[in-house]
Amino acid sequence: MTSTNELAAAIRAGDRTALARGITLVESRRDSDVPAAEALLHALLPATGRSIRVGITGAPGVGKSTLIEALGLDLCGSGHRVAVLAVDPSSAVTGGSILGDKTRMGELSRHANAFIRPSPGGDTLGGVAARTREAMLLCEAAGHDVVLVETIGTGQSEVAVHGMVDFFLLLLSPAAGDELQGIKRGVMELADGVLVHKADGDLAAAADRAAQQCLLAMRVLHSGEANPPPVLVGSSVTRRGLAELWQTIAVRLQHAHDRGTFAARRSRQAGDWLDTVVRERLLAEFLGNPEVAAAMARARDEVARGVQLPGAAARALLALRRR
Template identity: 55%
Template sequence: MPDDPRDSVTLPDGTSLEGAVSRLRDGDRAMLARCITLVESRRPDHRRVAAALLQAILPYTGEAWRVGITGVPGVGKSTTIDQLGVNLTAGGHRVAVLAVDPSSQRTGGSILGDKTRMARLAVDPSAFIRPSPASGTLGGVAARTRETMLVCEAAGFDVVIVETVGTGQSETAVSEMVDVFVVLALPGAGDELQGIKKGVLEIADIIAVNKADGDNADRARRAAAECRAALHILTPQSRHWSPPVLAVSGRDNVGLDDLWEKIAAHRDAMKSSHEFDERRADQQVRWMWAMLEERLLGLLRADPEISARIDEIEAQVHAGTLAPTAAVEEIAPKFGA
C-alpha cells in the first residue's frame, strides 16, 4: 500500500503530524495553542497543513456539547459563562470557551480582556478560553471558530461554549455551528425585554433572562413570563422542542443548574428525533461552502492585476458612479466566472 501522504506533513515548528495529534490528545496546552494558531493562519502553506491536521483529528471530535450563547452588550454573558463554566468543571467537565466577535477586526481583540472577564475559568486547569481571530470577515472568523472547536474537542474538552458579542449577523453565524443556542436577555424599562430582537428569538433554543437577583429578581421573572407569551406567536425551529424561558443570575449562580438541565433536555429531544445528527450534517455542508467562498475570494484578491482593478471598482461603487451589478459583471469574468 502507498504511504499515507500525511506521514510527511509537519507543523511549522517541525513537529510531525502524528506527534502533534498525540500531544494534543494527551492534553498538551502548548500544542493546543500551536494547533489553534495554525488553523487560524491565512498562509497557504499553513492552510494545507491545517487541513491535514483537521482530517487527522476528525475521529476524536464530535462528542462534545456545543453550546452557543449570545446577548446584547451588558447582559452579563461573561459573568454567566464564567459561573456556568465553573459549575461544569466542578462536575467533571472540561470546558472550552470560544469568542466570536466581528468587531475584533477593528479593535484588534484582546486575549487578556477575554480572560479578565472570566477570571475563574481563566485559571481553571479544566477550562480554556480563546478569543476570535483579530482580523477577517465574520465568515472567516466563524470558519476559524469551527476549526478551533474541533481542535478543542480533540484535546479532550467535552463542553465547547461559543460566545458571540450579540451584534450584527454574529448570532446567526454562531447558531449554525452549535447544537443549542442560548439567548441571554435583560429585563428593561417597564416589563419589556431590553434589546432582544425578533430575529434572535426565532433562532433561540433557550432564553434566559439574566440578572434575576436582588431588587431585580421580580422584574426578571415578569419579563420571563412576557417572553414566554411572546414566543407563542413564533413558529419553533423544531416541532420536537419549544424554547423554554428561564430567569437566571450569573452573578449569584441562580438558575444555572436549571439552564444546564434545559440544555441537556434539548440535546435529548434532538437526538431522539434524529434532528441532532441532521443538524450537524447540515452544518458540515454549510461549513464547506463557507470555506470555499472564502478561499475563492482570497484567490481573487491575491491576483495583483485583479486586486488593483477591484480597488478601483470598489471606489466607483462607493462613489455611486458604478452600479454593484455592473461591478460584478466586470469582476467575475476576470476570475473565469
C-alpha cells in the first residue's frame, strides 16, 4: 500500500505505472477513493500547468488520431514528452471507452516519451470531461510538456474540450466546401485554428480549394480581429504542413502569453470548471435523494401526460430540498 505522498513522488519522477495508477484513482467514482484522489491532486498541483494543451476536433474519420500519432512522434522525436487524452461522450453512457485509440496510435504508444490514455467513463459528459482535466494535470506533473486531447464522436464534447485547452484545432476534410454547411457554426467559432487534412494524392487540389473557402468563412466569423485563426493545409500521410502546423500553434501561444490572454483563458477555464463541478454535484446530490427521485419520476409522468406544467413541477420538486 503506497501512500498518496509516495504515489505523488513517483508520478513526479516520471514513473509511468504510477501515472496510470494515479489517473485510475482520480477517475474512480467510488466515494471511498475521493479523499486520496483529492490529496494526490493537491500534492501535485504546484507541478501542473506547464504544458501546451491542444484540443483536436473534427468529424469522425477526418484523421484526428492519425494526426496525433504523426505530430506526437515528431514532437517526441524532438525531445518533447507528449500525453494523449480523449473525451468520448458515449463513454458517459457505456462507462468506459472501448475505442481502440491506443491501437490506432501504435507507434506513438510505444514511444518512451509518450503516454496515451483512452477516455474515462462517467455518468455525464461533464463527469467525463472533469476526469480528463484531472488526468491532464497528472500528466503535467509527470513532466509531459505537450497534452493533446482528441474529441471522439460527433457533437457534444467540443465545448468541453475547448474549455480545457490553450489551442483548439478543427480538422476539416478536403470535401470541406460541402462540409462547411454540415459543420456546426458553433464549432467553427470555437476553433483557434483549422487544418484541412488529408491534403495528399488526388485530394491535394480539393484541400487547397477547401482551405480558401474556409479562410473566407473564418474572416467573416472573426471580422474586425487583428489576428483571425489560421487556416492551414496538411497531410499525416506525407507529413506535408505538419511542422508548419506546430510552429503556427507555438507562435500564436507565445503571442497569447505576451499579451496576457493565455493566463486569462486558463483562469476563466478554471472558474468555469468550478461552476460545472458545483452544478453537477448539486444535481447528483439532489437526484440521489430517494424521496426526490420518486417525486421526479411522478413529475416526469405528469408532465409527459400533459396534466402538469414543467415549470410548476420543477418548483414543487425543488421545494422538497428545503424541507
